[in-house]
Amino acid sequence: MRFSTFASILAGAATVYGHIIVGSVYINGVSQGNGLGTYIRNPPNNSPVKELASPDIACNVRNVPVPKTLEVKSGDIITFELYHDNPLDDIIAKSHVGPVQVYVAPTASNGAGPVWVKIFSEGFTTQWATDKLIANKGHISVTVPDLVPNEYLFRPEVLALHEADTPHNKNPGRGVQLYMECVQFKVISSGSVALPAGIDFVTSYTYDDPGLVFDVYNGAMSRYVPPGGPVSSIAVANQPGIGPIPAPGSAKNPSGDAPPSNQPAASKPVSSPSTPAATPDSSGAKAKAAPVPASIPGSNNTPPSCKAPPSEPGYPNPPSQPSPVPTAPPAQTPLPLPTSKMMTITLKSSTPPPQPSPVPPPSQPAQHSNPAQPGNNKPVAVAPAGCSVNNIKVASAGDSGSGSGTNPSPPVAKYYQCGGINYTGSTTCVDGTSCKVWNPYYSQCL
Known part of the structure; x- marks a missing residue:
């Protein structure tokens, strides 16, 4: 049996777990929260598009506007976070090798016609772009060009070539696999660059293109050229x-120069009221967040102190620290009360939660968690019923879930959002799944 045949069989077996989606965005290093169905026009699943003549090749199979549009300025860095099912998984199967590219088009076009302009592309250097993507936890960053103020669709794209030796129109069981979503942005700076004419994927991505029909097992990988033509001159260097x-x-x-020091940040997510955002120090490293008191004086919505939950399996417990003498928070720096609706997660328990004694304020400040960042891939722990994690209340078994007093919403399907700051939908998952807290902004039915 030829090696290529054997490798193709292995690649086909990997297909069941190897797909990829765009799940969230960072702007200048700041998470914008879960984007599925909010600012990302995401498909219902992570299956690829293989029919090159289909209009789905532009923004995938559910190309409909979503409620939110992220605001950016020229020079801002947009980071797309891609993964298989969640930010902590395998990103994409290693067998699914291929290029990674980013295009931009006017939102008004809805992605149809010769409107797509390429601003980033990487194929094969000493390794495939997908290998680098896996090693970097699924993150692709581009710099916003000096575009005229307008609304734009940014389209990150991953091409998997493991079955691209035969075109899909000749063998429907094979062919290149395309993974893409369109993300809604609005450029609010006063740039002067208008998008030039671009490509139409329906007519430009063809079965005659060697970038889309390529044998990765027997081809000369160093000669591979991704489809879609060269990167546009409007793309920012470096x-x-x-x-x-x-x-x-x-x-x-x-x-390519650093922005003026008085230039405001382009976009910030809603901050968790229980933990102040960390700021970079003079060396550019991320500084620790300032400590906060265990409760807010005069507030009646602070849950009782609770024992810290055990660490997630596979992660060590933090080193023990001596308990400091409790002190009152400084009177001149009162903390604002939370204004956003708390998410509740219903936990069923056969026994009532323990009632531990109050403990003094923690000696180590809480940190924001970006689950997909290297070195910080630790799931958010869930506290006992009645307690809170990052100011997200964990409801007891008798709580209604939404707290609204209305009829309960239908259960949430697997892989969809079931909670998070500003989330107002159902927190009950379909049978066989439970609501998993990934970070203060996003919980998912798994």
């Missing part, structure tokens, strides 16, 4: 590309 999430505040002007 973009971060495939790599770690840039440090907060690392945006650049389209010329």
Whole structure:
């Protein structure tokens, strides 16, 4: 049996777990929260598009506007986070090798016609772009060009070539696999660059293109050229590309220079009221967040103190620290009360939760968690009923879930959102799944 045949069989077996989606976005290193169905026009699943003549090749099979549009300025760094099912998984099967590219088009076009302009592309250097994507936890970063103010669709794309030796129109069981979503942005800076004419995927991505029909097992990989033509001249030079999430505040002007120090941040997510955002120190490293008191004086919505839950299996417990003498928070720096609706997660328990004694404020400040960042891939622990994690209340078995007093919403399907800051939908998952807290902004039925 030829090696290529054997490798193809293995690649086909990997297909069941190897697909990929775009799940969230960072702007200048700041997470914008879960984007599925909010600012990302995501398909119902992570299956690829293989029919090159289909209009689905532009923004996938559910190309409909979503409620939110992210605001950016010229020079901002947009980081797309891609993964298989969640930010902590295998990103994409290693057998699914191929290029990674990013295009942009006017939102008004809805992705139809010769409107797509390429601003990033990486194929094979000493390794495939997908290998770099796996090594960097699924992160691709591009710099916003000096575009005229308008609304735009940014389209990250991964091409899997493991079955691309035969075109799909000749063998429907094979062919290149395309993974893409369209993300809604609005450029609010006063740029002067209008998008030039671009490509139409329906007519430009063809079964005659050697970038889309390629034998990765017997071909000369160093000669591979991704489809879609060269990167446009409007693209910013020295973009971060495939790599770690840039440090907060690392945006650049389209010329490549650092932005003025008085330039405001382009976009910030809703902060968790229980933990202040960390800021970069003078060296660019992420500094620790300032400590906060265990409760807010005068508030009546602070749950009782609870024992810290055990660490997630596979992660060590943090080192023990001596308990400091409790002190009152400084009177001159009162913390604001939370204004956003708390998410509740219903936990069923056969026994009532323990009632531990109050403990003094923690000696180590809480940190924001970006689950997909290297070195911080630790799921958010769930506290006992009646307690809170990052100011997200964990309901007891008798709670209604939404707390609204209305009829309960239908259960949430597997892989869809079931909670998070500002989330107002159902928190009950379909049978066989439970609501998993990934971070304060996003919980998912798994």
